[in-house]
Amino acid sequence: MSSLNNIMDSQVLQAFFTYATVVVLKMMLMSPLTSYFRLTRKVFANLEDTKLASPTVDKKLVRVDPHVERVRRCHQNDLENVILFVLIGLLYSLTGPELSTALLHFRLFTGSRIFHTISYVGALPQPSRFLSFILGLLVTFSMACRVLCTTVL
């Protein structure tokens, strides 16, 4: 277990573990949020699910609702961005960056994704959502460049 203890001794990895878990927990919230909208608005994707909101199976409840679709698009955007952050962030943390630089990356990303969710679900005027999305993408891009520079050069 000595090598594992050494891994957890790295302050960068410890910081990465914290921020990666926070941003993943935020993303995990999207599933119950979708379920909440589906149940309160009685909008379902599967015929067998309609029994959760109606005494009998009801074909009319299998439909598309703009509020549910908005939450689902936000979840999909998380999938496309948060997971890449966690993957690239792990490789980045293992290349041994400066703690202050790493913290800047992790905090900017976590903040940008929390703001992205607020501006998406709350339908804030653009370009608030666009800017938070771009910021997150640039942070991941910057970490990917660092990984490539360390391994290729």
Add this chain to the structure above:
Amino acid sequence: MSSLNNIMDSQVLQAFFTYATVVVLKMMLMSPLTSYFRLTRKVFANLEDTKLASPTVDKKLVRVDPHVERVRRCHQNDLENVILFVLIGLLYSLTGPELSTALLHFRLFTGSRIFHTISYVGALPQPSRFLSFILGLLVTFSMACRVLCTTVL
């Protein structure tokens, strides 16, 4: 290579590797399953794909089918849950949990996702699918809490 050998010495990580691979292999099955339904039911998403089931390019085969959409929703649910399990599970395994606790988490998750796929593709009556989904989410949540407790406290 000594540190890598040490990493593989950890029984928790070895168990994690096994269960993570099993659940990823299950998820990889969803792609061929979608292709199978697309080919047997002649339902395609792209115009150029219709030639796989018809002698000429046929616009009428670009359509939506409830069976194909069901498999795709199941695949999407896997994407949203299995990948987070593998990511959080890796961080969790590196925090050095008890082997028996870790095995309980890994086995519950793997079982819940296999049952989730059966109940989704087979359209079993609710709440069978809902319960298996929630169980998987709670296992990931429990591991995320352990990671946060270890790194923050």
Add this chain to the structure above:
Amino acid sequence: MSSLNNIMDSQVLQAFFTYATVVVLKMMLMSPLTSYFRLTRKVFANLEDTKLASPTVDKKLVRVDPHVERVRRCHQNDLENVILFVLIGLLYSLTGPELSTALLHFRLFTGSRIFHTISYVGALPQPSRFLSFILGLLVTFSMACRVLCTTVL
């Protein structure tokens, strides 16, 4: 930090970091590509986004366009395949495979996904896209088998 330095000493892991980052960077290109098609073709998913291409909020710009949907399907296919490659590839690299075998896996996968994107976005005749998709899936499957053989046996 000694164990981290050891980790980066492994040539297989170093190669994995390089190819995983290349394939993730390719995947990150899909988001700006979708935005590019949305802006040039004036096709939006959210009402508030229409202001990016029109002086006032315009309901008619919230619509579905075949070119945008094609890029999104390609992005979705990347999500379903590239992320599993990175996850399984990391576990695979830690099982200590031969460098030449590992390089063959990483290069075949990276090449197959770059060709997959070209054939999807360019709508090349089938089975070009199908073969590149299957090749990537088989590479991931082969690495998953190696992980299972190492941990279970």
